[in-house]
Amino acid sequence: MAATIIDGKSLAATLRASQKSAIESLAARGARPGLAAILTGNDPASRIYVRNKARACEDTGVRSEFHEFPEGTSESSLLECIGRLNADRAVHGILVQLPLPPHLDANRILAAVSPAKDVDGFHAVNLGALLQGRAGFVPGTPAGVMRLLEHAGVALAGKNATIVGRSTIVGKPLALLLLQKDATVTICHSKTADLAAVTRQADILVAAAGHAKLITAEMVKPGACVIDVGVNRMPDGKLSGDVDFAAVKRIAGSITPVPGGVGPMTVAMMIVNTVRAAELSLG
Ligand code: NAD
Numbered sequence: 556m557a558a559t560i561i562d563g564k565s566l567a568a569t570l571r572a573s574q575k576s577a578i579e580s581l582a583a584r585g586a587r588p589g590l591a592a593i594l595t596g597n598d599p600a601s602r603i604y605v606r607n608k609a610r611a612c613e614d615t616g617v618r619s620e621f622h623e624f625p626e627g628t629s630e631s632s633l634l635e636c637i638g639r640l641n642a643d644r645a646v647h648g649i650l651v652q653l654p655l656p657p658h659l660d661a662n663r664i665l666a667a668v669s670p671a672k673d674v675d676g677f678h679a680v681n682l683g684a685l686l687q688g689r690a691g692f693v694p695g696t697p698a699g700v701m702r703l704l705e706h707a708g709v710a711l712a713g714k715n716a717t718i719v720g721r722s723t724i725v726g727k728p729l730a731l732l733l734l735q736k737d738a739t740v741t742i743c744h745s746k747t748a749d750l751a752a753v754t755r756q757a758d759i760l761v762a763a764a765g766h767a768k769l770i771t772a773e774m775v776k777p778g779a780c781v782i783d784v785g786v787n788r789m790p791d792g793k794l795s796g797d798v799d800f801a802a803v804k805r806i807a808g809s810i811t812p813v814p815g816g817v818g819p820m821t822v823a824m825m826i827v828n829t830v831r832a833a834e835l836s837l838g
Pocket of ligand 1: 696719720721722723724725726743744745746747750763764765766769784785786787817818819821822
């Protein structure tokens with residue numbers, strides 16, 4: 556039987572709509588949520604991501620602003636901009652779009668963002684809070700994956716959850732969130748020996764490797780829930796996930812598409828985090 560398709564686009568639209576009344580009530584109290592995005596360099600994908608985030612802000616009533624820097628910009632120019640945004644009471648969330656050009660130290664730049672405005676959840680303070688199970692800002696993609704799993708009614712306690720990819724923005728924080736829900740978590744990466752043998756044990760399989768169609772049908776346990784985080788541009792210009800969707804949907808129990816799965820949830824969670832930051836700013 557073909558897998559149930561988990562529709563991230565429609566869940567994200569519902570989630571965004573659910574924020575509108577909170578946004579208007581904050582605006583009435585003089586704190587319309589405001590988000591500032593910083594884009595550095597010429598990466599076309601980053602430009603598209605920032606544009607999508609600005610559209611989502613416009614759509615929900617979040618005020619957004621955009622700060623663009625050329626490829627060769629200096630660290631001090633970025634730090635100066637972040638310092639100004641940290642001090643600006645109309646800005647509740649600051650996004651530094653990654654990747655940064657290689658001459659810039661991403662950790663140092665992310666560390667400059669006030670943890671209270673770090674709606675991407677990339678600051679060490681927020682990542683540390685996640686590790687300790689305390690409330691902080693959780694990165695949008697893993698938070699969005701958890702919402703998708705909840706929405707699809709996927710049981711997590713005692714289940715094998717395997718993540719392919721160990722990045723700080725997706726794989727590692729997602730592992731912590733799945734652990735909080737009592738899943739037995741395995742993280743795979745580029746040096747994992749016999750990836751297929753590990754993924755075949757997974758009741759929940761999350762692909763976040765950035766490698767088109769890495770996960771084939773033979774690597775999936777029948778009935779598993781498969782979440783595809785990957786976004787890869789194919790030679791024909793189309794987007795593909797990290798999962799061979801056409802083949803895997805015949806064996807999985809449920810699956811997210813690309814596009815229309817995790818991506819819209821990442822943006823929706825950014826809105827949720829910005830609204831929360833604005834609420835917290837009022838004390
Ligand atoms: P990354 O490059 O930082 O990390 C990739 C990880 O995958 C690494 O840990 C690496 O060890 C592992 N990996 C790579 N090839 C592998 C292989 N053949 N076998 C096993 N493991 C392998 O990437 P990232 O920033 O975590 O992003 C991963 C993917 O998710 C990319 O396609 C990215 O575009 C996408 N992404 C999507 C969203 C979204 O909102 N949909 C958000 C963030 C990232």
